[in-house]
Amino acid sequence: MTTPQCAPDNVYSLLPPLEQKPVKPPRYISIFRPSVKHEAKQNKAQWKTMGPAKVAVPSPKNFLQKHSKEPKLQERKIEQDSKKLPALSVPRRTDHPVMGIQSKKNFINTNAVAAITRLPKKPQPLYVDSRQGDKYLLETSGLVPKYLKKKDYGVTPKYLTERKEEMKKAQKEYEASVLEHLKKKAMKVLSDEERKRLLEGLKKNWEEVYREFQCLPVKIDSIPKRLHKEKLETQMKQLEHDIQTIEKHKVIYIANE
Incomplete structure (x- = not known):
């Protein structure tokens, strides 16, 4: 059966509509809730303290000593091989040296001959710059003309020759351009x-x-x-x-x- 449609100017349209409150769904409850509560109660005693309850107290004998943190060298291991000679001990008072042993080379004679045949030492060149006798080395003073002994003394440097050649080339190019200009204006x-x-x-x-x-x-x-x-x-x-x-x-x- 169809309901009669009311006109917009009907009396029933003046009444305010009834408010319909939405129905709330049931609250969600996890199935793991009892197991979680049980685990929380079991581990609750471990949260009462920070760190372990009993700590080992250090003994007073293990105190910080002087130079204990400095790097230490390894102990040297003395190994006496069969090839090495045994360590020589200090001679006793009653021991006597072995006599009659001479070396093949006579050092006294060789030193004397070397001293006789050696050339005499040349005096070091010095210069004096005051009447009190203040001496200085002549070689490092700048007074010795060392530049005379150079291999390239008196030789024209390469950069000068190259510069002269560049100047000649530029002069020739300029003269050629001038001649060409004069020919055009002839x-x-x-x-x-x-x-x-x-x-x-x-x-x-x-x-x-x-x-x-x-x-x-x-x-x-x-x-x-x-x-x-x-x-x-x-x-x-x-x-x-x-x-x-x-x-x-x-x-x-x-x-x-």
């Missing part, structure tokens, strides 16, 4: 055909400027007109000067830029 001679062509071009330019100059008005009443006229006059003078110089000189040099 004067070029104009040929007859180029000279004629240049003259024709200058004359043509002069004719164009002159034609433009003739087209100017007779009355020049403004500054721009006057400046234009002066400009044409300067161009004509420059062209006339260039034409005269080229016609006057048959050989013309041009610098290469």
Whole structure:
């Protein structure tokens, strides 16, 4: 049987709903709980004291002695081998030395001969620097010219020769670069055909400027007109000067830029 659905504006909807309290599940209890309690009761007596109950008291004889902690050498073991000679004892008062035994070498004669034939000792070179007679070694004073006895005395060092060769090489490279630069800037001679062509071009330019100059008005009443006229006059003078110089000189040099 279906329950009738109430409209949102029903009277029963005004009543507050009843609170339903959630049902708590039963508390969890471990199955090992009694065994754990039993073990805790058994080991409880060991927790009453810190460390063992009875400690062995050190005896008063084992006190710290002086130099007891210093490293000690091992005792030397004396082993008398059959090859070694027995230890010599001190001779007694009643013992007499063995007489008549002589060594093969006569040390007295050999020492005398060596003293006679030995070269005399050379005196050590010294220098005195005061009137009281203060002496010092001459060798360590710096007054002895030891550098004269060197093998490379008077020989030019290698670094100087290498430096001279580098300087010569640099000088040659500089001279070569200068010559190449001068060759690039050398004067070029104009040929007859180029000279004629240049003259024709200058004359043509002069004719164009002159034609433009003739087209100017007779009355020049403004500054721009006057400046234009002066400009044409300067161009004509420059062209006339260039034409005269080229016609006057048959050989013309041009610098290469």
